[in-house]
Amino acid sequence: MRNLLNFLTRHNNLIIFLILEGIAFYLLATGNNYHNSRLVNGVRGLTRGIEEKINNTRSYLRLHEINENLAAENVALKNRLGQLVRKENSLFFSVADSIYKQQYLHTSAEVIDNSINRQKNFFTINKGRHQGVKVDMAVISEKSVAGVIVGCSEYYSVAMSLINLDFKLSARIKSTGYFGSLSWNGRDYRYAVLSEIPQHVIVNVGDTIETTGYSAIFPEGVIVGTVSDYEKFGGDFYKITISLKTDFKKLHFVDIIANMKKTEQVELEKLFQ
């Protein structure tokens, strides 16, 4: 007993050190859900006011550009609408139809906090549980992939950015339809890597890469970027470098997409796994 006490007094620094490091590692290990914890939300609440102020100023300065984008999008949507109306007429489809169910719901939100200089980047948006945002919803910015919601509080949500080492996405080459796995390699926020494309596939610089919709998070055909470089890698596969369409440095207005049939797809797939 005496020896033990001696030992403790002699090494009390080491013991305090180990205890504090233990707490730190505990935080690190359980950190994935930290956005839900009250404590962090409370503290983040203090900084949020400032962040929103800065953000308001920034969005005012970019109004011109945003207007142009909106106008372009409007034109594109109007064109689509024209096509749809004609199609519906020819199929007698426009009857009040209760069987027809919409699969994807869109809502827009504003990015109020963003990072691009870490290895695991997240951004915060100004909609939360109260507005119906849930974990695992897709986030796109001007029709290209931006991230996935990973945590929601009452009025805010945090999304994992595409430029995060943990982000994985099923994507394909638009022209040929071959799909592979897309991830970020932690280097440049403008580029990501598409792997698992076999070498017999013809790849060209400038090919468009889009999502496959296999994951039930992103709808099919959302643009990711274009091929900027490719090399043979590990025998059978290409390693394709993709220039991302989303500019994460000026991420501002985003759309959140909810897949209404996600549960159905996931439950069905679970039966066969």
Add this chain to the structure above:
Amino acid sequence: MINSILRFALIFILLLLFQVLLFNNIQFSGYVNPYVYIMFILLLPIEIPSWLLLLLSFVTGLIIDFFSGSPGMHTSATVLAGFVRPYVLRLVSPRDGYEPGSDPSMVIYGFRWFLTYALLIVLVHHTSLFYLEVFRFADFFRTMLRVLLSTFFTMTFILLIEFYRRGR
């Protein structure tokens, strides 16, 4: 005593504001992230009890973690820095030992002493921080490059601040 507590509280708040408002926003190709707040650990008095040093490191890291949304990362790196500080001090101690009741500053012990002392601790802190952030040994050398570049920039800022303090 009260006076010096106030002084360190002021240094603490200033460094914290610097870090959160300025240095956290420096985005230079993902390789350079200066973490100047570690200077607080460097500046604490030489004779501070180790338990207090560890506790202060813990609190500093925790606050930085809150502001950068990275739970535990800065905490564990800063606690490690606080833990190695007494050993570094012993390692680089001047020939006649330290003056009782003094601060580890450039004014008293000279530029070269301060440089080695700060460099060692900043290296320990940055190494553990960046490897914890990536949490894998793939890309080992790229992470090392990030450590070295960021250490260089952190050291530059720390020396600038220290020169400014000496100038006054």
